[in-house]
Amino acid sequence: MKDYRARMHFYGRIFTVLGIAVMFLVPFIIWAVTGVGPNVEQLLVGVVALSVLYLPGGIIEVLTYGPILGTSGTYLAFITGNLINLKIPCVMNARELVGTEINTEENEIVSTIAVAFSSITTVIIMTLGVIMLIPLRPILNSPVLAPAFNWVVSALFGALGYKYFKHHLKLVVAPLVVVIVLSILMPTFVYGNIVIVILIEALITILFARILWKKNLL
Amino acid sequence: MTRFLAASDVMTVKEAWWMYLLGGLVTLFIIAGSLFFAYKAYKRAKELEMPKENLKKTIISSVSFSILPSIGIFIGVITMAGLLGVPLPWIRLSVLGALHYELMAVSVAAEGVTVSALTVENFVTIAFVMTIAIIWGAIFALFFFKKYQEKVIDKVKPNDKKSFANLIFQSVFIGMIAAYFGDAFAKMINYEVREVVDGAYTGVILDRTTFVPLIVFVSSFIFMAFFDYLVTKKNQKWLENFQLSLSMILGMAIAVFLGMGGIY
Numbered sequence: 136m137k138d139y140r141a142r143m144h145f146y147g148r149i150f151t152v153l154g155i156a157v158m159f160l161v162p163f164i165i166w167a168v169t170g171v172g173p174n175v176e177q178l179l180v181g182v183v184a185l186s187v188l189y190l191p192g193g194i195i196e197v198l199t200y201g202p203i204l205g206t207s208g209t210y211l212a213f214i215t216g217n218l219i220n221l222k223i224p225c226v227m228n229a230r231e232l233v234g235t236e237i238n239t240e241e242n243e244i245v246s247t248i249a250v251a252f253s254s255i256t257t258v259i260i261m262t263l264g265v266i267m268l269i270p271l272r273p274i275l276n277s278p279v280l281a282p283a284f285n286w287v288v289s290a291l292f293g294a295l296g297y298k299y300f301k302h303h304l305k306l307v308v309a310p311l312v313v314v315i316v317l318s319i320l321m322p323t324f325v326y327g328n329i330v331i332v333i334l335i336e337a338l339i340t341i342l343f344a345r346i347l348w349k350k351n352l353l
Numbered sequence: 354m355t356r357f358l359a360a361s362d363v364m365t366v367k368e369a370w371w372m373y374l375l376g377g378l379v380t381l382f383i384i385a386g387s388l389f390f391a392y393k394a395y396k397r398a399k400e401l402e403m404p405k406e407n408l409k410k411t412i413i414s415s416v417s418f419s420i421l422p423s424i425g426i427f428i429g430v431i432t433m434a435g436l437l438g439v440p441l442p443w444i445r446l447s448v449l450g451a452l453h454y455e456l457m458a459v460s461v462a463a464e465g466v467t468v469s470a471l472t473v474e475n476f477v478t479i480a481f482v483m484t485i486a487i488i489w490g491a492i493f494a495l496f497f498f499k500k501y502q503e504k505v506i507d508k509v510k511p512n513d514k515k516s517f518a519n520l521i522f523q524s525v526f527i528g529m530i531a532a533y534f535g536d537a538f539a540k541m542i543n544y545e546v547r548e549v550v551d552g553a554y555t556g557v558i559l560d561r562t563t564f565v566p567l568i569v570f571v572s573s574f575i576f577m578a579f580f581d582y583l584v585t586k587k588n589q590k591w592l593e594n595f596q597l598s599l600s601m602i603l604g605m606a607i608a609v610f611l612g613m614g615g616i617y
Binding site: 139140142143144146147148150151152153154155157158159160161162164165166168169171172173174177178180181182184185186189190192193194196197198199201202203206207208209210211213214215216217219220221223224225227228229232233236237238240241243244245247248249250251252253254255256257258259260261262264265268272275276278279280281282283284285286287288289290291292293294295296297298299300301303306307310311313314315317318319322323325326327329332333334335336337338339340341343344345348353 | 366369371372373375376377378379380382383384386387388389390391393394395397398401403407408410411412414415416418419420421422423424425426427428430431434439440441443444446447448449450451454457458461462463473474475476477478480481482484485486487488489490491492493494495497498499501502506507517519520521522523524525526527528529530531532533534535536537538539540541542543544545565566567569570571572573574576577578581593594596597600601604605606608609611612613617
């Protein structure tokens, strides 16, 4: 296990460096080809404004989702993106089906394969979409289909929620009560800061689980 | 090439063939990297003599599960294409980032910009801001993930069923699902929509309420319970890898039907 992991850290880090390089290649090539550089002032303002949110956000995501994604899964997912709306639920679903425990080597393998095939599916669909954009645009943009994709995340977590709720019925009570109260008191905060809400909810569930566990109720 | 070197017209730049080429390159990079790690994992699985069935299950369920959210992500390309052309949103949504993040990047990098006012300088600035401000997670993983794994994650002994540690991860999942339940629930009480026209926020905020996400959440939950019943009690094993996708499609179909009835 140690050996395999060490190699995955090694390859994962190379992949991350390459991935960052590929991402940066895009704006630099636009600059090189057009001969027009970015507006430095707007660039700085933009990066600082967004980083206030996304620097702590990125760190929290690695800390929270790293254990779920496993070694190579983490490196892959933090380049290919779409974590909470795709990669994490995808891994959760795969582990639930296969029945692996977190931080085992089997789980590393399952989560890596899940993240890898999820990433491949996404980029293939995106590419097909770009190729077929002209016939697809009116269909995907149609007001009839709009609600479906507007609420795809609710459908995703509703469906995924069933198995987790079924297996941990006692644990569900506290986070549900808290989130309902929060939603009634501060609705804009709840849907506007989902990363923070996930963190709060996770901590509450852990605390609640701790109490039940100590009382031997689980 | 020289023709493009002088490209100062933003309409030409944002739809240029070399932008599509870059998109293709990014796509190939992601496919190659994913296949590399999947292959390494597969080899390791063989060494550990993991049942092939489990790997097959993982692949089928991950692919089938990822299709719908990926179409959702692609709709983001269409949303942004009005302002930025197709290739840049295609590239950005294929890597680290998400639609709401990219839209925010547009609004902070070129405040109040519209399609007709967009310049090449705006376009380059937007591309840089989008790339830089989301990179932190990847950089943090690059430098600190290994240490974090050794010092924190490995302290958890997963095989000890009686230990509390095992419950921590389950709690994170449950917290996450509860948070998204809250996301749907809160929109029933108040739901602000930031208007997007031609791929950029207009600054107009529309105040609404909607029951639809909660209905979608609950119905997908119920459909999943039904499929789970078929799989476990009625022995319909073939459904196992598709139950999540099917529940999602049916939940989303309900949103479409509600929309047809004028409920949004």
